[in-house]
Amino acid sequence: MQPLYGSTSCTVVRTVTHTYRPMRNSYSLLRRVHEGSHLIRRHASSQGPNRSRKPVTKPLPYQPTQPKAADTQQKQYRRNEKAPLSDLMRERWFAMLGFGTALACLGYFTTSLTMYWRTEPAPCYPLGCEPTVPTGRPSIQSPYEFDMHLDKSEWRYGITRLRRELGASVRGHVLEVAIGTGRNFEFYGWDAVTASLLSPEEQRKKTKKQGKSSSDDDAVLSFTGVDISPGMLDIALLRVRQVVPHMSSEIPKKPSFAMLASKYSDDKDGKSHGHVVSLLSDRIRLLQSDVSSGLPSPPAPPSPSNSAPSTSSLPQKYDTIIQTFGLCSVQDPVSLLSTMAASLQPDTGRILLLEHGRSIWSFVNGLLDRGARQHHERFGCWWNRDIEVIVTEASRRIPGLEIVRLERPGWTTAGTHVVVELRVTKQQQGEIDAGKKEKATGWFPSVLSTKQATDESKKSN
Known part of the structure; x- marks a missing residue:
């Protein structure tokens, strides 16, 4: 040792x-x-530890299995990457069989779908000749389920961003047609509308913070929203309470439009505009009415004293008319655009539209046509209408209506969404007011609607 x-x-x-x-x-x-x-x-540091002794290995509780010859050969093939095809087929026949079966099924499905689309074209109905009249109201889902369904889908496809951009352009006396559940409310500027609810100290602080450069030209002075569904208006009232500042004390926690509404008095033109909920001295109004029968006039500004406001100070036209996804839910969209143009302030007023319809690609249009009936049964609108053709034809038929902007933003919607900005010139405003008295079907061009010709052919037969 x-x-x-x-x-x-x-x-x-x-x-x-x-x-x-x-x-x-x-x-x-x-x-x-x-x-x-x-x-x-x-002496100890010069020699170092004794590394010549090997550590004693403990016996294993089991006997390790020796690799088989086939495994060794397979590893060698993988290492050299030159295995014969016969051996490769023998080793991986199950994976290759599954991949081939899946590829054959995919090819059969694609071929069958292509042959079906060529032999059975998708039904595309002319404007106004759809088998059922659009209602704009979901039939399968409740209004609350419908509103929750749109939360993620609109964010995913960039519709929320488009709503925000349109909301930033809204000013003056605003009319929103087909408000639905009020998904645009959070993008409006409500400071001028709710200024009467502020205390004098808060108003002074706000004025000092904004400075002298701030003006009410770009602010929302009044808001009027119209929709035909009372269930949608219930959610719109709830959203007003949540979004509009200082409105939590004006609206109950669980509002009901039917309970809060009162009979709206006849307007100057003698037309009844249905039930209405008025807040802040008519600065915020929600109406249940059919827009095809007409649009309400802007509210009168609150007078500082008991004296009645002069007729010259009353606003006769709206500064901004906005509508999102509404032309697909009415039977006569051209007539609706005519009614909106007649209620718009000439030259300075704007009509802002955000719609969905036919795309610029035929493949996407085929998918829209095939799913149009199911989409109408679920949401009550026809999503395969050509919005660009409707707006272009309306600008040609309605005197003074001009297209300021028409674009298809984003690529996530496959070109199906359209943003439109319209205006009315002052010279042709009198012709629009005269044409407002005509029937709604009178605005249908022969290119877009063949309903009258179809009815005449049926009578002749």
Whole structure:
């Protein structure tokens, strides 16, 4: 057995031991011990640990299995990447069979679908000749389920961003046609509308913060929303309470339009506009009415005293008329555009539209045509109408109506969504007011609607 510190260290220890007997001076003994320990440390550091001994391996509780010859050959094939085709077929036949079956099924499905689309074209109905009249109201889902369904889909396809951009352009006396559940309310500027609810101190702070450069030209002075569904208006009232500042005390937590509505008095033209909920002295109005029968006039501004406001100060036209996804839900969209143009302030007023319809790609249009009936049964609108053709023909038929902007934003909607901005020139405003008295079917061009010709052919037969 090898000594712990080698032969040199043992020699040093023996020398110190033998020298101790005759030694009488303790100082010399301590010095020799110190030299011996220093010699031991230097000798140990020069040799290092003994690495020649191998660690003792403990026996395993089981006997390891030896690799088979087939496994070794397979690893060798994988390493060289030159395995024969026969061996490859024998080893991976199941995966190749599954992949081939899936590829054959996909090819059969694609071929069958292509042959079906060529032999059975999708039904595309002319405007106004759809088998059922659009209602704009969901029939399968409740209004609350319908509103929750739109939350994620609109964010995913970029519709929320488009609503925000349109809301930033709204100003003056605003009319929103087919408000639905009020999904545009959170993008409007309500500061001027709710200014009467602020205390004098809050008004001074607000004026000081905004500065003298701020004006009411780009602010919303009044808001009027029209829809035909009372269930949608219930959610719109709830959204007004949540979005509009200082309105939580004006509207109950669970509002009901039927309970809050009162009979709206006849307007100057003698037309009744249905039930209405008026808030903040008519600065915010929600009406249940059919827009095909007419649009309400803007509200009168609140007078500072008990004196009645002069007729010249009453607003006769709206500064902004906005509609999102409404032309697909009416039977005569051109007549609706004519009614909106007659209620718009000439030159300075704007009509803002966000619609969905036919795309610029025929493949997408085929998908829209095939799913039009199911979409109408679920949501009550025809989503395969050509909005660009409708707006272009309306600008040609309605005097003074001009297209300021018509674009298809974003690529996530496959070109199916259209943003339109319209205006009315002041010279042709009188002709529009005169044409407003005509029937709604009178605005249908022969290119877009063949309903009258179809009825005449049936009578002749």
